[in-house]
Amino acid sequence: MTDCIIVGAGPAGTAAAYHLARRGLKVLILEKGETLGSKPCGGGVSPAVAAWFDFDFSPAIATTVNQVRFTWQQGDPVEAQLQTQPMWMVQRPIFDQFLLSQAETAGATVQMATTVTGLRFDGQTWQVTTNQGPLTAPYVIAADGAEGPCAGWLGLKGMGKRAIAAVASLAEPPQFPHQAQFDFGSVKQGFIWNFPQGDGAVISAAVMEGNGKPAELAQQLGRYVGNGVTVKACVMKLWHQQGPLHGKNCLLVGDSAGLADPFLAEGIRPALLSGVKAAEAIAAAHGGDAQALARYSEEMQTAWGHDMALAQRLAGLFYKFTKLAYKIGVKQPLATRLMSQILCGELSYSAVTDRAFQALKKNILPFG
Numbered sequence: 001m002t003d004c005i006i007v008g009a010g011p012a013g014t015a016a017a018y019h020l021a022r023r024g025l026k027v028l029i030l031e032k033g034e035t036l037g038s039k040p041c042g043g044g045v046s047p048a049v050a051a052w053f054d055f056d057f058s059p060a061i062a063t064t065v066n067q068v069r070f071t072w073q074q075g076d077p078v079e080a081q082l083q084t085q086p087m088w089m090v091q092r093p094i095f096d097q098f099l100l101s102q103a104e105t106a107g108a109t110v111q112m113a114t115t116v117t118g119l120r121f122d123g124q125t126w127q128v129t130t131n132q133g134p135l136t137a138p139y140v141i142a143a144d145g146a147e148g149p150c151a152g153w154l155g156l157k158g159m160g161k162r163a164i165a166a167v168a169s170l171a172e173p174p175q176f177p178h179q180a181q182f183d184f185g186s187v188k189q190g191f192i193w194n195f196p197q198g199d200g201a202v203i204s205a206a207v208m209e210g211n212g213k214p215a216e217l218a219q220q221l222g223r224y225v226g227n228g229v230t231v232k233a234c235v236m237k238l239w240h241q242q243g244p245l246h247g248k249n250c251l252l253v254g255d256s257a258g259l260a261d262p263f264l265a266e267g268i269r270p271a272l273l274s275g276v277k278a279a280e281a282i283a284a285a286h287g288g289d290a291q292a293l294a295r296y297s298e299e300m301q302t303a304w305g306h307d308m309a310l311a312q313r314l315a316g317l318f319y320k321f322t323k324l325a326y327k328i329g330v331k332q333p334l335a336t337r338l339m340s341q342i343l344c345g346e347l348s349y350s351a352v353t354d355r356a357f358q359a360l361k362k363n364i365l366p367f368g
């Protein structure tokens with residue numbers, strides 16, 4: 001008997017599987033890929049996530065970053081040393097496989113090359129249809145990412161909205177192997193982030209506000225990376241509004257729940273956080289706590305959603321008046337330091353937004 005089926009072996013699904021297995025529940029992860037980590041991703045991870053696990057992440061970290069460089073249309077640079085712990089840079093195939101192995105060691109079972117094709121609750125158990133045949137379990141966690149179908153089948157909208165993104169990989173070692181680069185202004189209402197990965201780099205772009213066009217974004221990223229580098233268009237799901245992440249015996253986690261930061265596009269930390277909290281909730285529900293799944297939705301709202309609402313307000317102004325925001329915000333040493341602290345998970349948006357809104361409004365409105 002399986003207690004919980006988890007659809008998707010990305011960071012959200014494997015974090016949930018690890019913590020459920022550690023609590024002694026029988027967990028089955030279904031993953032459609034034959035291997036892991038083909039997901040387009042910059043691979044920047046806040047070191048704050050280490051606090052939620054009792055194992056050492058170092059085998060999964062390709063390199064670390066201790067310096068950030070911001071540019072406006074690849075010029076007008078500002079550089080800063082991180083006054084925080086170094087930020088981790090991971091290669092997703094290695095990072096995802098590392099987390100999956102931790103979950104397996106804790107006791108979770110994994111079935112690769114298994115695509116979930118439908119979910120139906122019969123009043124007591126979830127009937128899960130897959131390309132490998134039917135399966136059942138009393139609880140289901142949807143961890144199937146930004147484009148996964150599970151949230152729709154569960155009748156849950158989650159908190160996210162789709163955003164256009166693009167990604168390119170460079171095979172040669174970067175000139176500054178411990179520097180993360182962010183470029184504003186080259187992408188309309190969005191930005192480009194260029195992260196070292198040890199022996200190469202991943203360069204990502206996203207339209208954070210408004211409706212971007214995939215071909216246009218791919219072209220803009222193409223201009224940044226130069227001729228001959230393949231650019232792939234993809235999709236992100238950014239936090240957009242509060243919404244329940246639970247239904248009858250089921251939960252949404254990670255991108256399936258729509259948790260990525262709408263200002264800086266960080267999705268791995270909330271994916272891991274939601275996996276940890278989903279495991280707590282399912283274990284409590286399995287033990288007879290009838291309110292546990294509803295509490296998961298509330299806790300994710302408190303622990304993450306409130307801050308993302310502020311991030312979204314900031315993004316609304318920042319990406320509308322990006323040139324001004326770059327001049328009066330990003331270029332100021334204090335703002336650079338605060339942004340770095342947010343990226344490293346050491347500061348929440350609530351600590352910076354009042355000041356940022358005031359500064360932006362003062363410069364936008366004639367008598368602000």
Ligand SMILES: Cc1cc2nc3c(=O)[nH]c(=O)nc-3n(C[C@H](O)[C@H](O)[C@H](O)COP(=O)(O)OP(=O)(O)OC[C@H]3O[C@@H](n4cnc5c(N)ncnc54)[C@H](O)[C@@H]3O)c2cc1C
Nearest residue numbers: 008010011012032041042043044116144145254255267268
């Ligand atoms: C271009 C780009 C750059 C990014 N850069 C960063 C960054 O630098 N730092 C950061 O923190 N975040 C970044 N993100 C966001 C981050 O990649 C995601 O938020 C994160 O991967 C979410 O993890 P997840 O486990 O929810 O989903 P995923 O990692 O997408 O995992 C979902 C898994 O579900 C599987 N699956 C899907 N459907 C099914 C099905 N029907 N049956 C079985 N399995 C299924 C998929 O194969 C996949 O393995 C970036 C995103 C993009 C698009």
